[in-house]
Each structure stands twice: as structure tokens, then as C-alpha cells.
Amino acid sequence: MPAPSTEARDHDLVQQTLDGRREAYGLLIVRYSRSIRATCMARVGLASDLDDLLQETFLRAYQGLSRLKDHDRFGAYVHRIAGNICVDRLRRGRTRKDHVPLEEVQLEPPHEPGLAFDVREERLIRLRQLVGRLPETLREAILLFYFEQRSHADIAGQLAITEAAVNQRLHRARQFLKQAFDGAAEAGA
């Protein structure tokens, strides 16, 4: 039997996984890791347990794989699981007394302000933190466009909204980021 190919269709990789070939599932994970990460970041923010959410998603997807009827729909299937896990994660977070709001989640290794890093790197870190504070719908649009580098049409299809709405969300997100970014720069000056 040939080794699973990175070019193989989802359908074939799912079938090979069900036949007991774990390396085929590894290829599916590599294929969807980035977009699942984007989904999780959109839902729960840039939390520090993203890797755990990813792992849980792919483990749960594996456990239920035999129930997936249309093997070509693996992408939609694993995204749906990721969404559910993120909802669970947020719900659990809300029940904790000491829950840290998303905007306070440590996004970067702690450091003394002004310490280390060149100027651009500091700007990028600040920008990344601000993306984490965007409302979910805007964060989702920004991540799909700038992180996954998907087209407006793709994003519209995934979110079930019009391309105009995608444009609007991206515009609002950029405005939010610009205001926050410039505000922070002035405050720091």
C-alpha cells in the first residue's frame, strides 16, 4: 500500500485513517492545523492554551471519524468540532471566579516596557495584542484575511455573509486597531 500523500484528497486520507494508518491522520492535521488555529483564535482570542484546544479538536475528530459519512467534508467536520470545543472552553472560563478576561490574557512573554526588541518588533507585538482585543466577529474577519490570507469571496462563503459585509468588518476592524494603536503610541510617547 503506498504511503499517504500530501497531495491526497481529504476523502482518501480519512479512509486511510479509518483503515488504521495514523500517518494519514497526521497529514490531515498538518493540512487543517492553521485554519483550526484561526478558528480557535477567532472564538477564544489569542489565549495561551491554543495548542491544547487544537489537540483536543483533532483528538475528538479522530474519535468520531467513523461517523463522518462524507469523507470529503472532513474540513467542515473538524471546524465544527473546534467551534464546539471553543464554546465549551469559554463557558468553563466564565464559570471560574478568577477567570482572566481575554484582553488580559498574556499574549507575549512578559517583559519590562521599553526592554528589548527593535522598534518594529514592538509595534508588531502591540498590534497582535490589539487583534486579541477585537470583538469576535471583527477578529474572525481579520484572522481569515491576514492570517489565513483568504480572499473576500472565501471569507464570505465561510461566514455565510456577503462580500460587502466582509469588507465592512475588515474596515471596522482596521479602524478599531488604528485608533487603539495610535492611542497607545501617543500614550507611550
Place this chain on the structure above:
Amino acid sequence: MSFSDRDLRDALQPLAGDAMATATRVLAALPAPRPPLPPLGWWLLGGGLLLGFLGGFLLAPAGQPAAAPTQVQPPKSDAPQKDQPEVDKKPEVDKEHKDPPPKDPTKDPSPSMMMERDTLLLMAFGSLGVDEPGKEHEELKPGQWYVQAGTAITTDQGTAGILAPVNDLVLRLDVASKATVSPTEVALEHGRLFVNTGSRKIAVRIDAKVATVQAEAGCCLVTRQEQGVAVLAVRGQITVRTARSETARLDPRQQVWIDPDRGMTAIQQVPFLPAATSWMTEMILLQNDWTELQERIQDLVQAFQDGAYREPAARELRKLGARAVPALVKVLMQGGHDADFTRATLTLISDLADYSTSRNLFELIASDDAELRVAAFHGIQRATGSDGGKDAAFWRDGSFADRLAAAKDWWQQLYR
């Protein structure tokens, strides 16, 4: 000064993670398949049964069945229907009967249904025994296994973690314990059991003979010994009912003891919960449940800070290792602590920090407090094997500008 589209793309790139690392982690965590019986044995067994059945049928006197065949009934699942409260679907358990009655093999659901409803993921942290319904006793080695719902699990020197995928029920069985486990019902025969129903509104019933415990969206510990049963609520509300029809509702950190002869004691408050859950630390770490881990760290740091249980809290924090460092640093950075607490916390941080968590100590090295700076220096040095070209005297007495520049260089050297 604003940002460009390229800035945004570049800013988000570091979030991509490592897909290969994710794949490796997931594949490593996939449960091992149950070792199959030797194919020859299966064929001999199946062939023997078939020959026996055919032979008996052919040799039987006319008009009589060769052997009374088991009445074939439509497959039924013991698992409750999803659209009804699961606990209501369960039949009454005979409290005098420790083990569940043997399951009629004809009632076994199909393999696909078993995967959906009747499969448990078992993590053995030592050798343990399993008695699956309708199967021979098996000894399992440490590792991950699938077992059927209704399996009796017996631990000896090692502990066991059990997950029911159908409702995300998590159970942990201490050493020298035995329990028969289904997704909504557990019969604890002896030993200690931790039950976590997660945040879902699933109800789980724990039968410990002299008492039954109902956990819904909560966690509890149930210990069954010859002398009686102890129930401790960890989270959520836990209901305890005794064979004498006494009932208690426990809030977190409350416990009761049920004596077979004298009934239930008054509810008692447990001042330091982590001591009762200490035995699960290894499983908490291996299970890698971020929320549970953080909750435990927060509880322990709180206890450490409060002082009454500083030593046991420190011991438990040490078990968690470097993961506890960020929370401890955060406490120190809040300031206003007495010298004893500061010193004890610094010792702990310095002992626990590893290369990765040593980053957190850079918050302390920027402190106005010279003692904190020196302790942070020693902690980073110990964790990374690097002193950044400076000594303790520099971090105690150096000027702010010099220290800032040195910290910047050191950070770059260590983490870039």
C-alpha cells in the same frame, strides 16, 4: 504612527504555531488499539463453536432442538437516549449487589454503536485489571485503552483515568480501588474515586452501597472503605443519599462521612482541598486540561499566600513544577507582602522555573526591590545556565539604565 497591511500580516504570523508539532502531539495522544487475540485462536474458537452447534443440531432426535439456543433479541443499548435526561433512564441498582449482573451478549450493540455510546477511554498509570461485560478478566499494562461501558476496573499500585467520550465524563481511580464504570453510573466497590462531570448538565450517579452520590455539573471525591463512605464536594453541588434515606447537599469544600450503622455525619468544611486531591496530580498534568490545571494552581497559590497552609501548598506547587511560576510571579508583582512571604515565594519560583518559564522572572528583574532583582537573577541563571555576563552585585547595585540595557541584552541572548 500607524501600521500597514504588511504589518498586520507579519504581526499574526507568529501565531501560526507548528503544524508538525501539533500532528506529533495528537498522534502520540491517540489511544493505542486493544491488542487483538491471536487470529488462530479466534478461528479455532469460532470454528469449534460452529462445529459444535452444527453437530448438536444434526445429531439431535427429531422434534427436539439440539440445544436451547439463546433467544435472540433486538440489540439494545444500555446507554440512554440523547434527548432524555440520562439519569432518569437508568434502572434502579440493587444496592446489595456489588457487581453488575453479567451482560447478555445478545444485547451488545453493534460495534459502531459501541464506539458512539458504550466506549470508555482508559488511561492506565500502572498495571490494572479489567472485566468487560461478557469477557474474560484481562490485565492491562500502563497506556491508553478502549474498554466497554460497564467494565469493572481494578487498580493496584497505579492509578487510572477514565473518559466517557459520549458525555465527557472524567473519572480518576486511586490506587487499590475498584469501580464498575458506565457514562452515567459508577459503582464504587472499594477505594477512592474522583468524578468530574465537567460544565455540562450531565448527571452521574455513584453507587457506593451505603450511599449514592449524584453529581451534576460538578466534581467530587468518593472514598469507600470497610468502615464507611466519605464524600467530598470539589466543585458544583453534590447530592448524597444514604440507604437510610438521609440526604445532604454539599457545596464545594464540604464533606460528609456515612457510617453503615450510624448513618451520615454532619457536614464538615474542608479547609485545604488540594491535600485531598494531591494523588491526582500526575493525571492532571498528563491530561493537560488547561482549565483544571490553572484552577489548581490558583487554589494553591491562594493557599500559599494565605499562610495557614503554606507548606503543604508549596509542596503541591512543587509537584506542578514550572507551570506554577507565572502565577507566583504575578502574586509577587502585586507587592505589599511581608518579608517572610516574599522570601518563601522567591525560593519557590527560583526552584521551579525552567528555561521556558524563566521569561517570567524578567518581570522581577525590573523591580525596584533589590532583593527581588537578585533572586530573579539567580533564578534565571539556574534555569538557563547563563548569567548574562553580570553578577548578583550588578543587579543589586547597578543603575537603572545599566540594568535595563543588560536585561535587554540578556533577554535577546536567551530567547531570540
